[in-house]
Amino acid sequence: MTLNQAVVAVDKLNKTFGKVVAIEEVSFAINRGEVVGLLGANGAGKSTTIQILLGLISPTSGSLSIFGLDPWKERVNVLERCNFSSAYVALPYNLKVIENLDVFAQLYGVPNRKAKIASLLELFEVGHLASKLTGGLSSGESTRVNLCKALLNDPEFLLLDEPTASLDPDIADKVRKLLAQVQKERGMTVLYTSHNMKDVQELCDRVLFLHKGKIIAEGTSAEILTQFGQASLEEVFIHIARDQVLAPAEEKP
Amino acid sequence: MSTSSQLGLLVRPSRVRGLCSRYFYIYTRSGFRVLDIVFWPVMDLVVWGFVAKYFMRLDTTTSATAAAASATAGGASAGGAITFLIGAIIFFNILYRAQQSISVSFLEDLWSRNLLNIFVAPITVAEFVAATYVVGIAQIAVVSTLMSVLAYFLYTFNILTLSFALIPLFLNLLVMGWSLGMMTTALVFRFGHQAEALAWAVPFLIQPVSAVFYPVSVLPTWLQPVAYLVPATYVFEGMRHVLAGQGEINRYLLIASALNVLYFVLVSFFFGGMLNNARERGALAKLVV
């Protein structure tokens, strides 16, 4: 495994929706095995950035590469090695948990599907839900099942858009530790958005702060705290979100 | 990799099988889903078949001479009418099912918020569409067989009298249904939830100008050119032609196939274009929430 090799390189990415500038001149790189947190207020451009990386939204301008490949030209080859989960997606409600995971295991070409699914369900402590209909799960349960789906193909690059949004503090803590464990074991590269600063502080090696579509701060949690002279990421967040100088009035988030 | 993978045209059987397996799971468990596919066409067949039988009786009792006259005119007798009607009901269901298999599978992923999972999975658009084709063909095979058997026992309608014409007629309906399904799906990409109703409406919007239950000649003159642009028109005209024992229908099949190929190509471009447009507008995620 070569460290310091950029898994993701984003250069001067712009996206406008009509008159709305969602992201502006966004550039960053993520190295192999690194966990990067993407922070910012509602409407800052986090989901837009993640969805551009996943090929769900086409950028207005700028370039990006994942694993050194152009994800628009080599969509399938790139997506095979990535995965994604978010609080705003779900698996079909009319299939059992195990059936849904089996479908996606096939789509990702997972060898030894049954064993892989069983081990992930065990890991996230949802083994007992295997033959339950997905539509009948609580939101915390379905979040964990979604994470099982996101890890089916042992992704080299995992994109998570507010994956823990609906978890109770106990489960959120467990999930955070599990993600950290899986990430370390596999040297997985992760891009993570969350409004939960504890998640970010605990999981992320590095943080990118987006504000009105621009990256305005970047570094380790400690570096960011020093840069803004604040005691916690939460205070930095509030400081940035309310800073009228950094945030020329445009339109509401 | 290749240009075909760039265009999303690559199809690997293992992934298509994966996509199909979810329908297998749904249909083997949920009797209601199977019933939904079988129930309406069978009801159509039963109700309209008996209505036609009744008309036939009225026809023979009230004006035997008129019936005899129309019978000698060839094909358009009351007995012919019921045969045509049964054939039309079975055939129209093929078109409808083919269209539904695409647009409804897409809408189901949309409603269950699974669409993004599908779009970030390493599958091509062609694989997604191919899976809906396979599922559609399976549904059509089951329902058409059932309807044909029922029609034989209830009305002594034998679909096999269509003999060699059966397969090309069937294929033309299938392809036209797919084109309609891709078109309605593309419209949902473009217009979102407000276009959803089209998924059910489009086949019936086209039905009046498809010569399904009556020949084009019945339509007002100004509407006839429209009917001649619809591939299904030639299929249903051709079906009646064969059922009435009026010989080969190569010309009908040729025109239907040519139109189908043309529309299929156009619709594929439209579908790809609307998908790219949705990516530009960031609509794939917004359709979901």
Ligand SMILES: Nc1ncnc2c1ncn2[C@@H]1O[C@H](COP(=O)(O)OP(=O)(O)OP(=O)(O)O)[C@@H](O)[C@H]1O
């Ligand atoms: N499809 C779209 N069409 C129009 N505007 C959009 C679209 N998607 C996002 N936007 C706008 O782009 C900006 C960035 O949105 P984005 O969803 O990326 O924010 P976010 O950082 O993920 O916010 P949140 O924390 O609320 O999830 C917002 O102003 C939003 O209104």
Ligand SMILES: [Mg+2]
């Ligand atoms: Mg977001």
